[in-house]
Amino acid sequence: MKMRWNQKLLACILCISISGCLAGHAAAQDQSSLKQNVSSDEQIIAQIDLSDFQSEGISLIEETVEEENVDDLEVNEIPEVEQGEIIIIPKEKNENQILSRATGTDLAISNMRAPNNTEPLPNMTDVKIVSTIQNLGSTTISGFNYSVYMDTQLLTTKSVAVTLGAGASANLNLNIKNRVGGSHTVMVTVWLPNGPTETNTSNNSVSKAFRWQDAVSVRAYEISGSSKIEPNVDHAYEISVANLGNLDGVDIPIKILLNGKMLDGTARASIPARKILNFAVNAKFENSGGTSLGIYIDPQHTSADIDPDDNQLSKSIQVLTPEQSWGGTWRNSDGISVQILDKVKDLVAKENFRISMDQIVSSIESWNGVASGVSFGEIWVSDTNDDVGKDIVLTKGSILGAGKNVLGITVTYDENGNEVDQDGGRLKDVFVHSRITLEQDHLLENSSAAQAQTVTHEFGHALGLRHPPCSDTAIMRESTATAAYRILEHDEQALQETYK
């Protein structure tokens, strides 16, 4: 059964956290000073202000704002180019009289102009750019190819079928719609397809600088982050908005969309010309199922933005069920006892094992205080290799068949002595025993940080945590290459949800 938009909106709680400000730029900057485009000698700094969301009861936790050059990305503000007519110029009207005709074949292009407009040219409308094509040779030409560039960026390449007798001329009409404003050099090059060698190729291109009207041109550029997430845990999304124009965009309103519906608060962003503004949003979804997170820049078209068609963007997200997200829990989770078998001392004593027994114990205890009702109690560094019945046993050994990159594994058991599936979606599973194996050979090839990280990670599994399905940073990620070196907020929230 499909939920209606408003039901979904009510069903989800979105926490947006954006904080921040750049050095020397307080968030409390006077908004009135941002209402107008600043003059060229006044430098603005990319910033975003979500104070409005606070009044809507949305918690602001963190701010990360950074500025990036548009040119550094594969951003495509490519102007639209359409080929207009190819018009043969009658001899009597040909202003480009050919005084000396070359023997052989010679195609030429010259005299680029915008005959219907004066500069600055208008943005977001087709501007007719005309160039004159001439057959300077003594043979007839039946067609040619051409490429159009703006500021060295290739816009289009096309073929034209047209008969040009010796000495004939034609106008190549191009309609160029610019969406970024400013001065740009347009260049057109022409050449003969599979044809004879030209006697002169130095006249095969023409270029001219044109100035378009100055403009702000903002765009919802990208939303990156996890598309599959756990419920009730903050997930970081990076949102990028760009100003492709040559004028600074100041005090641009941005709405956050949830399931396509705008939330009440309004963010205000200032984006310098030709810059991309990246900022982090933390979103927390309560209910499982499909949803989406989006942005809509300047939805009321109140800014000077010249191109509102690219201002909206959404990312689809699947919120997993608690059963899909968390593992089991301990029956008696407060004061879980741990026995470190005697043989672990042999591992610790090895030259390339870089952490002490105290650091192992410390790594285990780092989970204490993370969530109420779950903690490690006695951690016994024993002198025996016999399992004497403590809740968790830490040992060393070989993990055969899993490859040389495996550093540790955790097996948890239920009251019947059966292994508990950590990916089976059984939140109700109750652990009564666990056995953690540190890989006795592979761990030695890793740093002290990775060795301590492995201990903490495996004890996270023993508490019921799984590898996160999302891309958020956490110590519970599946490898040292992607995991944090200490317990992070995502791990904390995951444990709190598991034992809620």
Next chain:
Amino acid sequence: MKKYLCVCIVVLLITTLAFSGCSVEKEPRVQDLPIKNMGGYLAKNPENLNDLEEWSTCIVKGVLADDAVNHDEMLNDPVYGDSTGFTSSTLTITETFKGDLSPGDQVAFVEPYFVKTNKKGETYIVAYCGYTPAIPGQEYVFFLDPSESPLLGGEYYEISFPERSRYAVPSKNEIEPLGLNNQEEEGTYQRLYKQVIDKYVE
């Protein structure tokens, strides 16, 4: 009456034999058993085909024989120490792309899982680090590393990364890859699967 009794006994015997034949239990196939995954931790995990190729000693196509030997966990073994459970079988190499193995070679192959039957008689697979057992008779592209263990009396081969080192060669009618069980790996595995099949399967 005696004749009637004989007929009844014969019918009863035939029925008993017929039903006893039906009740013979077949060994469950590995692909039909439920899997319980035990979480692990890796030093690294390839995100792209280049890493997978670079970080694996051997890249081969091969088929597993139906001769799997199940090894339970070895805890506190006085000779070998602790070992998690595993399964060993014979891998026949059909094509080789990297490493010293040659087509026709038969090597010991160890997988990080074992089959367990609990007190209730329920049989299931205990697998480590998200591994899903390979199916005997199915051809795969394997990314392997050689290893050694006294438990196996010498050299054997194992997958380089539990969730990203084994890709079923699809039959002509099969376009969907045989997925792995671990949900967080689906995206990366499916992406790698397409790249592996494009490169190593004609």
